[in-house]
Amino acid sequence: MMYGETQTAGGDADRTAFRRAEKKYKLYKSQPPKSRKKKQSHRETDLSDVVDFRAVLESFERCGETPARISRLDCPGFHVPVFCFKDRPGFYFIPGALTVGEQAHWIRESLTTFPQPPNRTNHNAIYGPIYDLLIAVQHQKFLIESKSEAADLEPRHSYGENYQNRYVFSDASVATRKEELGKPIAASVLLRKLRWSTLGLQFDWSKRNYDVSLPHKKIPADLCLMAKKMAVPAMPLGEEFQPEASIVNYFGPSDMLGGHLDDMEADWSKPIVSISLGCKAIFLLGGKSREDSPTAMFLRSGDIVLMAGQARECFHGIPRIFTDQDQVEVSSLSQEFSNEQDVCFRDYIETSRININIRQVN
Ligand SMILES: O=C(O)CCC(=O)C(=O)O
Numbered sequence: 071m072m073y074g075e076t077q078t079a080g081g082d083a084d085r086t087a088f089r090r091a092e093k094k095y096k097l098y099k100s101q102p103p104k105s106r107k108k109k110q111s112h113r114e115t116d117l118s119d120v121v122d123f124r125a126v127l128e129s130f131e132r133c134g135e136t137p138a139r140i141s142r143l144d145c146p147g148f149h150v151p152v153f154c155f156k157d158r159p160g161f162y163f164i165p166g167a168l169t170v171g172e173q174a175h176w177i178r179e180s181l182t183t184f185p186q187p188p189n190r191t192n193h194n195a196i197y198g199p200i201y202d203l204l205i206a207v208q209h210q211k212f213l214i215e216s217k218s219e220a221a222d223l224e225p226r227h228s229y230g231e232n233y234q235n236r237y238v239f240s241d242a243s244v245a246t247r248k249e250e251l252g253k254p255i256a257a258s259v260l261l262r263k264l265r266w267s268t269l270g271l272q273f274d275w276s277k278r279n280y281d282v283s284l285p286h287k288k289i290p291a292d293l294c295l296m297a298k299k300m301a302v303p304a305m306p307l308g309e310e311f312q313p314e315a316s317i318v319n320y321f322g323p324s325d326m327l328g329g330h331l332d333d334m335e336a337d338w339s340k341p342i343v344s345i346s347l348g349c350k351a352i353f354l355l356g357g358k359s360r361e362d363s364p365t366a367m368f369l370r371s372g373d374i375v376l377m378a379g380q381a382r383e384c385f386h387g388i389p390r391i392f393t394d395q396d397q398v399e400v401s402s403l404s405q406e407f408s409n410e411q412d413v414c415f416r417d418y419i420e421t422s423r424i425n426i427n428i429r430q431v432n
């Protein structure tokens with residue numbers, strides 16, 4: 071997993087087929103009006119080559135047919151149709167695998183319990199463990215550096231043996247009174263900047279490996295059950311998927327996930343179960359080399375992708391999230407968050423995407 075990898079590519083941006091596809095689909099921000107006269111500012115993305123599995127599902131349900139490249143997997147007892155590319159063994163697409171209610175449940179979990187210590191997030195390296203981020207957003211709190219003399223800011227939690235929480239949430243009024251404290255950071259800003267959290271066995275991004283010495287909890291039981299059920303189409307008959315780790319990726323409007331391989335797990339015959347929530351995205355499935363032209367497809371909220379076997383060796387990434395009003399396609403999800411106390415979830419998911427991917431490590 072390499073965030074922003076394409077951004078550092080500079081002049082090499084066009085070097086490989088994968089990079090060219092990323093460039094084709096990435097979001098181009100419109101230029102300020104002044105420069106609009108001189109050159110065409112806003113390039114419309116050509117989406118005609120993007121495989122749309124929702125349309126594939128609709129036509130399959132209507133007339134039992136699939137496009138030439140795509141087949142329906144025979145998976146008796148599975149609750150919805152599963153599709154495969156005939157030329158991409160090990161890759162499975164399950165459109166609409168989750169109901170809207172299930173999607174809302176996993177969005178809530180992704181923003182509340184999943185980022186809770188001892189699970190780590192991208193904020194850990196800077197602030198140490200942060201508790202109850204979403205509650206802090208709801209109460210418009212600010213994260214401030216706690217000084218021991220400030221009795222009212224005594225850290226509530228400790229982490230590990232000698233680690234004390236240096237940053238705590240507080241009201242803005244407290245933060246501004248204490249001039250000696252660093253600049254307060256709005257909890258809402260931290261939520262916007264949440265990029266990942268890791269569940270179960272903790273993945274160490276710097277070493278690109280699992281660090282079994284880090285404190286961790288088991289994958290939540292309900293997530294484990296759901297992943298086992300969804301992994302069935304990609305599992306050898308009679309074997310059960312054993313979820314041990316999960317990475318939750320959070321995407322804001324201009325975030326992307328550069329082309330990468332997930333090769334840190336021991337047994338590639340086991341699938342990665344990858345769940346999409348929130349705004350629509352484009353997924354690129356490449357080949358074993360970055361030189362192979364990737365296939366582009368839409369990922370919508372509730373879709374599940376399985377990558378096993380040969381597909382585990384294929385480059386893939388997310389060059390684009392759709393957050394424009396007319397393209398997000400989250401209206402039914404928004405209704406799930408229509409209660410006043412859910413406004414945080416609704417505001418978040420209307421301009422964000424969450425991906426939960428679940429792995430068997432050993
Ligand atoms: O966001 C996605 O759908 C893909 C995520 C992914 O590839 C990863 O976390 O390794």
Ligand SMILES: [Fe+2]
Nearest residue numbers: 330331332386
């Ligand atoms: Fe991946």
